[in-house]
Amino acid sequence: MKIRSFRPLLSGAAAMALVLAAPADAQFGGIVYDPSNYAQNVLTAARALSQINNQITQIQNQAQSLINQARNLASLPTSILAPIQRDIDRTRQLIQQAQQVAYNVSDIDRVFNQRYPAGSLSGTSSADLVANAQARWHDALAAYQDTLRTSATVAGNLDDTRAHVGTLVDASQSSTGALQAAQAGNQLIALETRQLADLTTMLAAQARSASIAAARAAADEAQGREQARRFSRAGSPYVAQSVSLFRD
The missing domain is CATH 1.20.58 (Methane Monooxygenase Hydroxylase; Chain G, domain 1)
Structure with a gap:
């Protein structure tokens, strides 16, 4: 008045x-x-x-x-924190669902001691050598699948990110006070944090698959040398013989 x-x-x-x-x-x-x-x-x-x-x-x-x-x-009427938390939980579930070799130090040590031994293979039976080679193949295949699943999830979050950014920018521009503007900025920071989490998960999945593939190649090389050694020591050595293809 x-x-x-x-x-x-x-x-x-x-x-x-x-x-x-x-x-x-x-x-x-x-x-x-x-x-x-x-x-x-x-x-x-x-x-x-x-x-x-x-x-x-x-x-x-x-x-x-x-x-x-x-x-x-006055508080900001718009909030995207719940969708952001949902996306982060979905990415975390991918990490927990890792196949064969989990994202766990004790599990990695156990698997490597069993299937990727660094010492001599002379005391390992031939059946175990074959079984370990088969298990290493499954490890690599599962790691590649986990990486593809992570890539698909991260790519699927891009549409949500675009929608969230538009919502927060509109809310920030139409804010009526300092608190609303600050809350919009805080939610944008939370969105960037989720993007960093996606990027970290993607890099971890790629590094995991590459490391398992490299470890498999090294283990297969060691196993190949052991099998070649056993083959060379089994039975009489090969002696070349003259062979006549045509008769006089």
């Missing part, structure tokens, strides 16, 4: 006080009229009205300040 200013009234009162300031006395019906006293009273009333007008202006400024503070404290 707009409050009228008392300045026109103050100006009129001041003008009347100046007109009546002439030092003349009059008597009306036994009442002595003192113009100077009347003018002093008018000036006193004018000062009082001026103070009231100033107080009203201060109240209006305080009310506007409270309105601005209320706008700054």
Whole structure:
């Protein structure tokens, strides 16, 4: 509600006080009229009205300040934190569902001690050598599949990212206060965090498949040397013989 200013009234009162300031006395019906006293009273009333007008202006400024503070404290009506958390949980499930060789130090040590031995293979039976080679092949195949699944999930998040960015930018541009703008910025940071999580998961999956493939190649090479050694020591060595293709 707009409050009228008392300045026109103050100006009129001041003008009347100046007109009546002439030092003349009059008597009306036994009442002595003192113009100077009347003018002093008018000036006193004018000062009082001026103070009231100033107080009203201060109240209006305080009310506007409270309105601005209320706008700054208003929460952002838009939130994408739940979808972001859902995407992060989906990516985390991919890590937990890793096949053959899990993302776990103790499991990696156990698998490598069994199927990727670094020592001599002389004490390993031929059946175990074949079984370990087959298991290593499954390890590599499963790692490639996990990498492809991770890539598909990360690529599927791109559409959600585009929609979330548009929503947050619109909310930030239409924000009415500092809190709403800050909350929109915080949600954009959360979206970037999810993108970093996707990137980290993708790099981890690629590094895992590449490491398993390299370990498999090294183990297969060691196994090949062992099998060649056993073959060369089994039975009589090969002796070349002359062969006649045509008879005289």
